[in-house]
Amino acid sequence: MSSNNVFRVVNSTSLGYELYDEEKKSFLLSPNRKKITYHGEKILIGDYVRLDEQGMINEVLERNNFLKRPRLSNVDIALILISCKEPDFSSYLLDKFIAMIQYSQIKVSIVVTKADLLKKKEYEALSLRMQEYARIGYSVYFVDTHDEKKFDFVRLLDDIKAKSIAFVGQTGVGKSSLINTIDPSFQRRVDALYVTSGRGRHTTKEIVLLPFGEGFLFDTPGFSEMELQDIKSEDLRNCFLNYSSYIDKCYFNDCKHQENAKGCALVSDLKDGVVNSDSYKNYLKIMEEVKVNDLWKKKL
Ligand SMILES: Nc1nc2c(ncn2[C@@H]2O[C@H](COP(=O)(O)OP(=O)(O)OP(=O)(O)O)[C@@H](O)[C@H]2O)c(=O)[nH]1
Ligand SMILES: [Mg+2]
Numbered sequence: 266m267s268s269n270n271v272f273r274v275v276n277s278t279s280l281g282y283e284l285y286d287e288e289k290k291s292f293l294l295s296p297n298r299k300k301i302t303y304h305g306e307k308i309l310i311g312d313y314v315r316l317d318e319q320g321m322i323n324e325v326l327e328r329n330n331f332l333k334r335p336r337l338s339n340v341d342i343a344l345i346l347i348s349c350k351e352p353d354f355s356s357y358l359l360d361k362f363i364a365m366i367q368y369s370q371i372k373v374s375i376v377v378t379k380a381d382l383l384k385k386k387e388y389e390a391l392s393l394r395m396q397e398y399a400r401i402g403y404s405v406y407f408v409d410t411h412d413e414k415k416f417d418f419v420r421l422l423d424d425i426k427a428k429s430i431a432f433v434g435q436t437g438v439g440k441s442s443l444i445n446t447i448d449p450s451f452q453r454r455v456d457a458l459y460v461t462s463g464r465g466r467h468t469t470k471e472i473v474l475l476p477f478g479e480g481f482l483f484d485t486p487g488f489s490e491m492e493l494q495d496i497k498s499e500d501l502r503n504c505f506l507n508y509s510s511y512i513d514k515c516y517f518n519d520c521k522h523q524e525n526a527k528g529c530a531l532v533s534d535l536k537d538g539v540v541n542s543d544s545y546k547n548y549l550k551i552m553e554e555v556k557v558n559d560l561w562k563k564k565l
């Protein structure tokens with residue numbers, strides 16, 4: 266047993282929670298007979314727990330952070346995977362994922378997968394677009410998930426060492442493929458994108474936490490559609506790219522950076538080309554979507 270009796274929840278099975286002992290680097294199964302919760306919520310993959318004498322979980326330790334979708338906790342970096350092709354690259358989808366993760370105050374990095382499918386010109390154009398993300402502070406990596414020698418794989422591997430990394434993204438972008446190339450012994454199931462009614466098939470069906478060196482990797486099921494259910498219109502500026510940095514620059518400190526907002530520094534930076542126009546279009550589109558959540562709040 267680990268000396269401080271603390272284990273990490275790495276999987277949830279019909280027999281109970283699978284736990285990992287970081288000192289011994291070994292796994293154990295804890296039957297789940299007690300109803301242990303964390304502030305009324307169920308245990309999450311990623312939680313740290315203590316066991317009683319019978320080996321049952323009797324305490325969930327304080328969480329550093331957690332995500333509602335995918336449901337997991339204690340993440341150092343969420344890697345958002347977005348493919349160049351199959352499915353096609355979409356900055357709108359990427360910005361929406363970024364908003365979702367930043368809402369939970371988790372650090373985001375961006376992995377652009379399937380770079381091998383791009384022609385040289387296409388690669389150059391997408392690189393240029395991605396430099397916009399790098400300029401405002403995100404780490405961006407292009408990868409061919411099947412080849413650790415190509416593109417930015419080595420830099421990525423270096424940056425995720427000894428941390429808890431969540432692989433998040435649409436179904437079929439290559440989350441499990443990337444994890445397998447990082448360490449082939451994980452043998453995560455990978456499947457060709459199979460499109461029926463435009464939704465795709467989810468190859469990874471549950472969240473698992475994989476011990477990797479001194480850190481961990483979360484493999485997660487992909488999204489087929491995504492709604493930002495908790496974010497209200499007033500929250501969006503704090504979840505979207507670097508838009509929160511305008512808080513002191515706009516005339517009104519609750520400025521939502523709408524097109525006609527009085528004295529909006531962001532809109533003026535947009536005209537000067539300092540703010541990317543494509544990202545701003547995404548912002549307005551997502552803003553329209555999350556307004557539904559404002560109404561919902563009023564009804565309660
Ligand atoms: N050409 C190319 N194909 C890739 C790359 N990454 C993944 N694929 C292929 O894309 C398909 C889906 O890969 P997965 O790793 O299963 O995707 P996933 O994100 O784990 O999908 P879900 O588990 O459904 O969320 C497989 O056929 C992979 O071989 C890549 O970098 N280049
Ligand atoms: Mg998968």
Ligand SMILES: [Zn+2]
Nearest residue numbers: 515520522529
């Ligand atoms: Zn503004």
